[in-house]
Amino acid sequence: MKTNIFPLTHKDALVIVDVQNDFLPGGHLGVPAGNEIISPLNCYIDIFTHHGLPIFATRDWHPTNHSSFQSQGGLWPAHCIAGSTGAEFASALKLPQNVTIVSKAMVTESDVYSAFEGTTLANQLHARRIERLFIGGLETDHCVLNTMADALSQGFHVVLLQDAVRAANFQQGDGQAAIAEMIRYGAQPLQLAG
Numbered sequence: 001m002k003t004n005i006f007p008l009t010h011k012d013a014l015v016i017v018d019v020q021n022d023f024l025p026g027g028h029l030g031v032p033a034g035n036e037i038i039s040p041l042n043c044y045i046d047i048f049t050h051h052g053l054p055i056f057a058t059r060d061w062h063p064t065n066h067s068s069f070q071s072q073g074g075l076w077p078a079h080c081i082a083g084s085t086g087a088e089f090a091s092a093l094k095l096p097q098n099v100t101i102v103s104k105a106m107v108t109e110s111d112v113y114s115a116f117e118g119t120t121l122a123n124q125l126h127a128r129r130i131e132r133l134f135i136g137g138l139e140t141d142h143c144v145l146n147t148m149a150d151a152l153s154q155g156f157h158v159v160l161l162q163d164a165v166r167a168a169n170f171q172q173g174d175g176q177a178a179i180a181e182m183i184r185y186g187a188q189p190l191q192l193a194g
């Protein structure tokens with residue numbers, strides 16, 4: 001494992017988006033090959049922990065009657081119901097004890113893809129003087145894309161962990177298009193093996 005691939009500073013944080021059972025293969029909204037990101041994410045967790053830098057893990061955390069569910073006229077099968085097994089972080093993901101958990105989309109009426117929307121994430125980052133976010137997780141073409149777009153529009157520098165994202169790809173090519181869009185917005189791509 002290379003640990004010197006980028007110079008980290010005390011203004012950096014790791015943000016892991018929605019690595020929950022329901023978004024992994026076999027889950028209610030499983031992402032193809034979503035489990036493949038866990039190993040690289042664990043490497044990033046090791047690196048950030050080693051440097052004493054903060055780690056944030058976001059999670060979809062829905063009420064049982066969430067408006068995004070098909071039973072309520074929404075787009076998705078029921079998923080990530082607060083407190084359910086499907087909403088738990090992947091057990092193989094080695095989140096440190098001092099991880100900061102950010103729950104999102106907890107209000108029945110509104111669905112949100114960005115970890116900044118309706119949460120205190122921005123405030124927590126500002127309080128710690130964080131200026132650059134290293135972002136990975138699920139899915140490239142939904143919650144990662146929207147989280148990254150909000151981070152950039154709020155003035156954070158963003159590094160896209162390209163080996164630690166996977167796309168839903170409901171339309172073929174969505175994931176690649178999302179990556180291109182994030183880079184166009186200003187995200188800097190990075191991968192451990194690169």
Ligand SMILES: [Zn+2]
Nearest residue numbers: 060068080105
């Ligand atoms: Zn959701």
